[in-house]
Amino acid sequence: MEGVRERLLRVGEELFALKGFREVSVREITRRVGCNVAAVNYHFGGKRGLYLAVVRDRWLPRAQKFREEFTRRLVSPLTPERVVVALAEAFWLAPVPERERWLHRRLLFQELAQPGEALPLMLQQGLLPLYREVERALAAALKTEVPSERLRLCVFSLLAQILHFGFFRPLLKEFLGRDLPVEEIMEHLQAFSLRGLSGWCAS
Amino acid sequence: MEGVRERLLRVGEELFALKGFREVSVREITRRVGCNVAAVNYHFGGKRGLYLAVVRDRWLPRAQKFREEFTRRLVSPLTPERVVVALAEAFWLAPVPERERWLHRRLLFQELAQPGEALPLMLQQGLLPLYREVERALAAALKTEVPSERLRLCVFSLLAQILHFGFFRPLLKEFLGRDLPVEEIMEHLQAFSLRGLSGWCAS
């Protein structure tokens, strides 16, 4: 049975992710949960406390789960192609409901838009470890010795695309004229990241 | 002489970009401008009206300016490399104060985090025309016939990196251990977008 505390965390995350911290009222959360307004203060010491608990108890564990999905999908011998595929799959095909993936992106987005004390937590404990993990895999995949800063920038470019294609999905739809299925996005990501524009260049 | 109306737009944009619509109060804006609270209602019909005016009168024109900067920097004969450089330069080296570039990104970010009636405006009149412009340039640069959907996805990947390196600059600093100057970011963007990871691949 899901207690009031857990329901507050779940509903709180939904609303914070959808509208951002300020835009959500404690009343709205407790009404949906079906409990009293005072419950938030009792369990979390206030609205801000609930928000931080959401990040700690729901967002961070999920971030770690995505990271593990990535690692789990790496198959040796490592190639750049396989690293890219593992990364894309971890984000888009992991056994996590689409709804949760959306929540996850969205909450990060909200925190970036209005940075608070949760941001350092999310960056350092959520994103940075993933970046390092990808860097390690990529270093192993590229046989040549690549300067580590070069490598990290490539990791950044990879993640940039993954996050962007998530965040700007509506714009993509408008730009293309149709809603591209995940499989095709992955295919493009792979092609672009591995060969870049020169894959299409005549010269 | 800058009238009250213009100052409200300028200060309003600063604050909306920094904190988001909800987080800013009319009182705060008018206090900084040095006018009365009622001025917002008089000139714009309310807080929301001021926000929309900011988007229309300041953000959209600036978006168009960036687009023109891009077009202006294209030199024939077009090559993919030159398109990438023109795009990066338009965003990072245009004769616009860094502060304004920051404002511009930030306001888009806020609107994406909490979409309102301004979002369609920003996407359709601000971003989409730029995307189409880049697509056109890229199509001319790539001699071979590239399916237009492929091309658009490449444009998306390009812009993804440009926006991401702007939004996540703090994370990049932490990841690299130093704050990368714009010139070096551009160099990487060019290398990655043109050749992808295979530029570093042994096989």
Next chain:
DNA sequence: GTCTATAGCAGGATAGAC
């Protein structure tokens, strides 16, 4: 642990003087 009731405050908007 969970509720009701309320304190205490801040925000947006408006009416009307000047």
Next chain:
DNA sequence: GTCTATCCTGCTATAGAC
């Protein structure tokens, strides 16, 4: 056009009954 004064609404947080 710009100001003062004020209304009304909605919020968080807390005190205290049960």
